[in-house]
Amino acid sequence: MGRYATFALFLAFGIAFQLSCGTEVNVKDKDDKLCLYANLMVNFSVSYEVAGNKSATAELELPPEVTTNGSECDTTSSVLKLNFGEGHSWSINFTVNGKMYQADYITFSYNLSDTTRFPGSVSNETTSVTVKPHITDVDMDTCYSCKSNDMIENDLVNQTLWNVLIQAFVSNGSKSEQISSCAADLPTTAAPTTHSTSTTPAAPVTNATAPPPTTTPTPTLPTPSTGKYSIKPDENSTACLLASFGLRIGYKQADNYQEMNFDPNGTTVSGSCGVNSSELVLVSNTMTIMFTFTNDMQKFRLHALNVTGSMSSGVSFSEANTNLSLWEAAVSSSYMCNKEQNYTVESLITFYTFNLQVQPFGVKKGVFSTAEECFLDSDLSFLVPIAVGVALSFLIILVLISYLIGRRKSRTGYQSV
Numbered sequence: 001m002g003r004y005a006t007f008a009l010f011l012a013f014g015i016a017f018q019l020s021c022g023t024e025v026n027v028k029d030k031d032d033k034l035c036l037y038a039n040l041m042v043n044f045s046v047s048y049e050v051a052g053n054k055s056a057t058a059e060l061e062l063p064p065e066v067t068t069n070g071s072e073c074d075t076t077s078s079v080l081k082l083n084f085g086e087g088h089s090w091s092i093n094f095t096v097n098g099k100m101y102q103a104d105y106i107t108f109s110y111n112l113s114d115t116t117r118f119p120g121s122v123s124n125e126t127t128s129v130t131v132k133p134h135i136t137d138v139d140m141d142t143c144y145s146c147k148s149n150d151m152i153e154n155d156l157v158n159q160t161l162w163n164v165l166i167q168a169f170v171s172n173g174s175k176s177e178q179i180s181s182c183a184a185d186l187p188t189t190a191a192p193t194t195h196s197t198s199t200t201p202a203a204p205v206t207n208a209t210a211p212p213p214t215t216t217p218t219p220t221l222p223t224p225s226t227g228k229y230s231i232k233p234d235e236n237s238t239a240c241l242l243a244s245f246g247l248r249i250g251y252k253q254a255d256n257y258q259e260m261n262f263d264p265n266g267t268t269v270s271g272s273c274g275v276n277s278s279e280l281v282l283v284s285n286t287m288t289i290m291f292t293f294t295n296d297m298q299k300f301r302l303h304a305l306n307v308t309g310s311m312s313s314g315v316s317f318s319e320a321n322t323n324l325s326l327w328e329a330a331v332s333s334s335y336m337c338n339k340e341q342n343y344t345v346e347s348l349i350t351f352y353t354f355n356l357q358v359q360p361f362g363v364k365k366g367v368f369s370t371a372e373e374c375f376l377d378s379d380l381s382f383l384v385p386i387a388v389g390v391a392l393s394f395l396i397i398l399v400l401i402s403y404l405i406g407r408r409k410s411r412t413g414y415q416s417v
């Protein structure tokens, strides 16, 4: 009996502790029903400019008293906006992704005119920083919970979130009792991503109190399988665009880096062949990749790349570069690179290609034309015969010169006698 009482007391104390320490808000929809619940703690470390071209660092906390003006609830997206002090605000945007939801970004605005928090600031403006939080894959109708510290860094502001309890999409006006814990809170051996479909080995989780490792894990994925893709101008013609390659995609988000192999099996291929520009579009169930090739009548190149999709963790991304010059070769030939090649799009997405061969223009009889190989494939051993040849010709020239000198000497010798 006494044991139970102690337990109940402990429980009550635990809850009271959490309530008294965090910033707790209940956002209501237009029918006055609870639609978003949050209880969390945030520390900010803000770097700002002071006189003499120096910078100072202000440490602030999200106070318990905030207003929620600007917060919104919708069925597929919601915003939690917490306003405090003299025009400061912290907001977090959520979206629904299938049966889960995630936080897409956090915006922190701070008013540098607030001399109590930013003494001596040169600027008097309100500054905003936007960062990507690490809140993903939260099951619908559950609260996201993360007691561990989650530090989100930025050039100007570091934010530390802890004791976080958020339900971004509350149904029926009452908070869920179900909890989705963050990876850092989970005990050892549990894989942080439960929805992984790839063969990625579970990252070793050290211990619950340790923050996630900041170094990017080394990839241990197998070589992706090579997909063969072709585009036909119409059903009765032979292919006008050919491509075959294995593809791996790396995605960097804050200090988190993930890789996945692109599975050619089950990929929908579409595209078009033009005079100056051809396009290949690959749609898998996780991502859409658009390759745009152009030619200047002499050479073709991969000119644009657009990737949209989501990683196994549920993080969605969209990156494009429309000013590339990759995979360059003569128009009447194909480009080939068997070695692993990588290319980083907009610093967030890295493409790794394997056993690559493409021909976006001038395909004849549905097969690749002569290949121009990439530099990586060219074995440096080709230098050996060249070196031998150079040495040999040097020897021949030497012999020839000595012969000519000898002949001339003997001739002058003959004349002088």
Ligand SMILES: *[C@@H]1O[C@H](CO)[C@@H](O)[C@H](O)[C@H]1NC(C)=O
Residues within 6 Å of the ligand: 043, 059, 060, 061, 149, 160, 162
């Ligand atoms: C947050 O800030 C307060 C006061 O500045 C400090 O006492 C506390 O240790 C900080 N917590 C974290 C997790 O940084």
Ligand SMILES: *[C@@H]1O[C@H](CO)[C@@H](O)[C@H](O)[C@H]1NC(C)=O
Residues within 6 Å of the ligand: 045, 046, 047, 057, 153, 154, 155, 156, 157, 158
């Ligand atoms: C943010 O954290 C990093 C690493 O801990 C540190 O180097 C940097 O100075 C911090 N920035 C601010 C504004 O506190």
Ligand SMILES: *[C@@H]1O[C@H](CO)[C@@H](O)[C@H](O)[C@H]1NC(C)=O
Residues within 6 Å of the ligand: 052, 053
């Ligand atoms: C302030 O520092 C920047 C670079 O750090 C420099 O270009 C600028 O001239 C400095 N201004 C003054 C007034 O010292």
Ligand SMILES: *[C@@H]1O[C@H](CO)[C@@H](O)[C@H](O)[C@H]1NC(C)=O
Residues within 6 Å of the ligand: 086, 087, 088, 111, 112, 113, 114, 115, 126
């Ligand atoms: C910023 O702070 C100043 C001084 O405290 C205040 O007068 C001003 O209204 C604040 N700006 C906003 C946007 O609230």
Ligand SMILES: *[C@@H]1O[C@H](CO)[C@@H](O)[C@H](O)[C@H]1NC(C)=O
Residues within 6 Å of the ligand: 113, 124
């Ligand atoms: C901000 O500073 C500029 C000059 O540094 C000044 O002209 C302006 O009036 C100030 N604005 C406010 C709201 O204090």
Ligand SMILES: *[C@@H]1O[C@H](CO)[C@@H](O)[C@H](O)[C@H]1NC(C)=O
Residues within 6 Å of the ligand: 206, 207, 209, 210
């Ligand atoms: C967490 O793990 C690290 C290294 O794996 C170890 O140094 C540290 O003592 C551990 N902390 C706790 C609280 O177990």
Ligand SMILES: *[C@@H]1O[C@H](CO)[C@@H](O)[C@H](O)[C@H]1NC(C)=O
Residues within 6 Å of the ligand: 234, 235, 236
């Ligand atoms: C393809 O060939 C079939 C049979 O030869 C013909 O009926 C059809 O119209 C052709 N389609 C096109 C797009 O030329």
Ligand SMILES: *[C@@H]1O[C@H](CO)[C@@H](O)[C@H](O)[C@H]1NC(C)=O
Residues within 6 Å of the ligand: 265, 266
């Ligand atoms: C493609 O997937 C189907 C069904 O998942 C499977 O039967 C088939 O063997 C796969 N093909 C290859 C080449 O992996």
Ligand SMILES: *[C@@H]1O[C@H](CO)[C@@H](O)[C@H](O)[C@H]1NC(C)=O
Residues within 6 Å of the ligand: 275, 276
């Ligand atoms: C292809 O480019 C050439 C020269 O730049 C131009 O004259 C021609 O109209 C272009 N053709 C198409 C179909 O865009």
Ligand SMILES: *[C@@H]1O[C@H](CO)[C@@H](O)[C@H](O)[C@H]1NC(C)=O
Residues within 6 Å of the ligand: 306, 307, 308, 318, 320, 321, 322
């Ligand atoms: C990339 O593709 C997406 C989806 O098709 C599209 O919304 C976006 O505008 C494209 N980006 C560029 C730069 O073309």
Ligand SMILES: *[C@@H]1O[C@H](CO)[C@@H](O)[C@H](O)[C@H]1NC(C)=O
Residues within 6 Å of the ligand: 323
């Ligand atoms: C495209 O790249 C070229 C050379 O790399 C550069 O000169 C040009 O400014 C870039 N154009 C755009 C729109 O980024």
Ligand SMILES: *[C@@H]1O[C@H](CO)[C@@H](O)[C@H](O)[C@H]1NC(C)=O
Residues within 6 Å of the ligand: 341, 342, 343
């Ligand atoms: C990308 O390729 C370059 C050159 O081949 C290589 O030095 C680099 O290590 C590769 N980067 C990654 C992340 O594999």
